[in-house]
Amino acid sequence: MPFAEAIIAATEAVQKEQKEKPPTPFDDPSSDKDDDEYRPKYKDVFGSFGMRSSQTACDKPPCHPCGTGDDPFSLENLPQDDKEDKACRLEGIHPDKFNGDCFQTTRFLATFNWFMLMNYRANIAKDPIMHSIYFLSLLEGPKCEGWVDAADRWLHRVVEDPSMIPQRSNAWKELKKCFKEAFSDYAERERAQDELKKLRMKNDNLDEYLAAFETQALRADIDMNDHTNLQTFALGLPQSLADACIKMENPETYEQWRATVQRQQKIYLKTKLLHSEYGTFNNHTPGQGQRQTSGWVWHHPGGNNPGSNNQNWRGPGNHAPP
Numbered sequence: 006m007p008f009a010e011a012i013i014a015a016t017e018a019v020q021k022e023q024k025e026k027p028p029t030p031f032d033d034p035s036s037d038k039d040d041d042e043y044r045p046k047y048k049d050v051f052g053s054f055g056m057r058s059s060q061t062a063c064d065k066p067p068c069h070p071c072g073t074g075d076d077p078f079s080l081e082n083l084p085q086d087d088k089e090d091k092a093c094r095l096e097g098i099h100p101d102k103f104n105g106d107c108f109q110t111t112r113f114l115a116t117f118n119w120f121m122l123m124n125y126r127a128n129i130a131k132d133p134i135m136h137s138i139y140f141l142s143l144l145e146g147p148k149c150e151g152w153v154d155a156a157d158r159w160l161h162r163v164v165e166d167p168s169m170i171p172q173r174s175n176a177w178k179e180l181k182k183c184f185k186e187a188f189s190d191y192a193e194r195e196r197a198q199d200e201l202k203k204l205r206m207k208n209d210n211l212d213e214y215l216a217a218f219e220t221q222a223l224r225a226d227i228d229m230n231d232h233t234n235l236q237t238f239a240l241g242l243p244q245s246l247a248d249a250c251i252k253m254e255n256p257e258t259y260e261q262w263r264a265t266v267q268r269q270q271k272i273y274l275k276t277k278l279l280h281s282e283y284g285t286f287n288n289h290t291p292g293q294g295q296r297q298t299s300g301w302v303w304h305h306p307g308g309n310n311p312g313s314n315n316q317n318w319r320g321p322g323n324h325a326p327p
Contacts, residue, residue, distance in 0.1 A: 094127065110189055156180060211266060239251075245273075246273065
């Protein structure tokens with residue numbers, strides 16, 4: 006028998022024997038080792054041929070990466086202490102302490118509100134009790150010591166019995182209301198009204214006048230469109246500027262007055278600049294070795310012929326040339 010036919014016959018015999026033999030389960034300990042090469046290798050993928058974990062004892066629990074996507078690490082990976090510091094840290098310039106001066110009440114309260122609004126994500130700004138305690142820490146001096154002690158006792162009662170706070174309110178809102186009532190400057194409105202009557206525009210500086218007038222009007226808590234207040238505003242302007250506003254546009258409200266004054270002031274400044282340019286054309290500065298002439302110059306007809314009585318007649322003084 007040729008060699009090739011012998012190989013084919015042996016192969017067919019082996020295949021026939023495998024078909025007639027019943028299959029053996031994977032975990033059957035009685036299976037023959039020779040049959041392993043004919044079994045599927047599915048078990049080997051997860052079994053002996055797969056990666057094995059280390060059997061070395063480890064004190065720490067397994068660490069799994071946090072986050073998703075390209076950034077497996079996030080804020081959750083930070084230690085708990087760092088996250089608390091970020092939530093409680095206040096940034097920016099702390100407001101100056103309040104010593105009980107009623108003249109500074111409005112300014113101090115506004116500065117404190119700006120600072121807390123800038124840190125609105127911090128825990129101390131979110132919690133009304135912590136907010137109030139931090140506010141009390143900025144009050145010092147004999148003028149406000151008694152009020153601070155009373156406010157501190159009130160806050161302790163609020164913590165024990167939150168029902169003391171009206172609905173739709175909180176501890177900070179009630180404390181701020183009491184602070185304004187205790188330290189408000191009751192004479193501020195009267196002083197602001199007096200300042201408005203004395204206020205005048207100076208050195209063509211309209212912006213400074215507008216800013217000062219609006220600041221004092223806000224402190225005086227007046228109606229800007231009231232006829233009396235509009236008259237006070239107009240009296241603080243130069244008479245020529247106020248007259249031009251009334252003749253050109255006749256404003257009736259403060260916003261109209263403000264816009265009209267700004268337009269007329271621009272026209273006035275342009276005219277003033279143009280007049281100054283005209284002045285430079287007529288006023289020549291004499292150079293070194295020259296005499297400055299003033300007034301007009303009139304040349305007599307006939308010229309300056311020698312021996313003639315025709316001379317240069319000059320303006321005021323009629324000074325003849327040498």
